[in-house]
Amino acid sequence: xxxxxxxxxxxxxxxxxxxxxxxxxxxxxxxxxxxxxxxxxxxxxxxxxxxxxxxxxxxxxxxxxxxxxxxxxxxxxxxxxxxxxxxxxxxxxxxxxxxxxxxxxxxxxxxxxxxxxxxxxxxxxxxxxxxxxxxxxxxxxxxxxxxxxxxxxxxxxxxxxxxxxxxxxxxxxxxxxxxxxxxxxxxxxxxxxxxxxxxxxxxxxxxxxxxxxxxxxxxxxxxxxxxxxxxxxxxxxxxxxxxxxxxxxxxxxxxxxxxxxxxxxxxxxxxxxxxxxxxxxxxxxxxxxxxxxxxxxxxxxxxxxxxxxxxxxxxxxxxxxxxxxxxxxxxx
Numbered sequence: 562x563x564x565x566x567x568x569x570x571x572x573x574x575x576x577x578x579x580x581x582x583x584x585x586x587x588x589x590x591x592x593x594x595x596x597x598x599x600x601x602x603x604x605x606x607x608x609x610x611x612x613x614x615x616x617x618x619x620x621x622x623x624x625x626x627x628x629x630x631x632x633x634x635x636x637x638x639x640x641x642x643x644x645x646x647x648x649x650x651x652x653x654x655x656x657x658x659x660x661x662x663x664x665x666x667x668x669x670x671x672x673x674x675x676x677x678x679x680x681x682x683x684x685x686x687x688x689x690x691x692x693x694x695x696x697x698x699x700x701x702x703x704x705x706x707x708x709x710x711x712x713x714x715x716x717x718x719x720x721x722x723x724x725x726x727x728x729x730x731x732x733x734x735x736x737x738x739x740x741x742x743x744x745x746x747x748x749x750x751x752x753x754x755x756x757x758x759x760x761x762x763x764x765x766x767x768x769x770x771x772x773x774x775x776x777x778x779x780x781x782x783x784x785x786x787x788x789x790x791x792x793x794x795x796x797x798x799x800x801x802x803x804x805x806x807x808x809x810x811x812x813x814x815x816x817x818x819x820x821x822x823x824x825x826x827x828x829x830x831x832x833x834x835x836x837x838x839x840x841x842x843x844x845x846x847x848x849x850x851x852x853x854x855x856x857x858x859x860x861x862x863x864x865x866x867x868x869x870x871x872x873x874x875x876x877x878x879x880x881x882x883x884x885x886x887x888x889x890x891x892x893x
Contacts, residue, residue, distance in 0.1 A: 593641035608807025617799035660785035663883035669850035671775035681741035695728035695743035748842035853888035
């Protein structure tokens, strides 16, 4: 009987091709972020770097956002499978016809707040009247408008109301005393104010969470019609499971998470000091979340948006805007 000769080089090539085939067979997922690469999105970068997505058979691409990138437009145009978005923007888009569905909610708490100068005469919400307040727009103004409505403060100016300044993505209006208060996030702009020279004793902050008008931030959204595809659903289950593993790892390993974020920042604009501080604050917002949306948090968000003054972001209570199907399967 003849013995079959196996060329070890050829065998190695076949083995290598086998691994390559397995790699190519990984299911591709594109994630669109709401903003630039920073610790706000550490869980996803950690899941990618630590191989959590690969363990789930996923080949994940993460697209950074920016001031000229609208996540809802990206996913509507087919540029992403899943996007990170704030719920006000997602529900507004849904009412306009873009059928976005929240499939997971890694952020349990809101980081939005107003940061005010004490020397502008701000000590409590009673002092807002007659002042100029900086507010982010593009859907981020609605929690503010709802809050002012609940306080009975007009937003058209005047001595009994507030003058609303459409705030850009910087803290200059507060530094240059163009506004008594500006919009900030606990993990980002607030610390830019501190780094610019104002001390914590110079400031008073009003967290939306404490005012009862906080809306959900940084959820994961997909297009509703995609959920009719079992293969897509299966990919999202694995994606959410790996993403939440990344978030919990980031919470417990802040320094390593920051290093991973910095390694993925193609702009080189982020600093270790700022990102470390940001990651510490972000960990407070993701703490207590297993990724599933709390229906009570959803209802609170909807109530806030419906009460957003004379021009609310949504005009009717949404149906089918979230599902537990993905997180239920991912957590089991």
